[in-house]
Amino acid sequence: MTVSLFEKKTFSPDETVLCGKKLAEMVDKQGLPGFICLSGDLGTGKTEFTRGIASWFSPASKVRSPSFTIVNEYRRGTRPVFHFDVYRIDGDDDLVSSGFFDYPEEGVFVVEWAEKIASSLPPDRIEVTISRDGDENSRLIKANLITRKAGISE
Numbered sequence: 001m002t003v004s005l006f007e008k009k010t011f012s013p014d015e016t017v018l019c020g021k022k023l024a025e026m027v028d029k030q031g032l033p034g035f036i037c038l039s040g041d042l043g044t045g046k047t048e049f050t051r052g053i054a055s056w057f058s059p060a061s062k063v064r065s066p067s068f069t070i071v072n073e074y075r076r077g078t079r080p081v082f083h084f085d086v087y088r089i090d091g092d093d094d095l096v097s098s099g100f101f102d103y104p105e106e107g108v109f110v111v112e113w114a115e116k117i118a119s120s121l122p123p124d125r126i127e128v129t130i131s132r133d134g135d136e137n138s139r140l141i142k143a144n145l146i147t148r149k150a151g152i153s154e
């Protein structure tokens with residue numbers, strides 16, 4: 001089942017960072033799945049949003065886009081964050097060699113362009129979509145929980 005977590009409009013990169021931090025806090029305090037899929041066109045703010053997630057779990061880390069490295073690791077806080085950008089992933093072999101399946105599940109996974117590896121995503125996850133919305137600095141951010149559980153305890 002799919003449960004809407006929030007919909008938020010942001011008007012600056014900093015607001016998007018804050019929105020990512022808010023989601024991380026929800027994951028932490030509500031025990032939501034630590035696997036966060038980010039979708040949205042080029043340059044909509046997936047990396048900015050990740051900056052916010054990492055600021056909650058690994059505040060001492062500097063977030064950089066992993067477009068060329070596929071994955072960056074942030075381990076300077078309470079929980080390691082594995083930040084993937086699978087835009088350039090081409091097939092399962094690439095994903096395997098990126099180490100995607102070898103990371104410990106106690107980590108928080110954040111995956112930019114997750115829709116490109118749809119068949120490899122876990123059944124319980126959070127899906128965030130970011131879209132441009134009006135003027136240059138406006139974004140609409142929607143977060144949904146995808147879960148196999150029929151009910152969610154508050």
Ligand SMILES: Nc1ncnc2c1ncn2[C@@H]1O[C@H](COP(=O)(O)OP(=O)(O)OP(=O)(O)O)[C@@H](O)[C@H]1O
Nearest residue numbers: 010011012013016042043044045046047048137139
């Ligand atoms: N409200 C906003 N939220 C997020 N980013 C914004 C916003 N307004 C403007 N921006 C700008 O949009 C860009 C977002 O870049 P970012 O690298 O986060 O995008 P991305 O979705 O990760 O791109 P890519 O698909 O290339 O990985 C930045 O240059 C940022 O300054």
Ligand SMILES: [Mg+2]
Nearest residue numbers: 046047065112
């Ligand atoms: Mg990015």
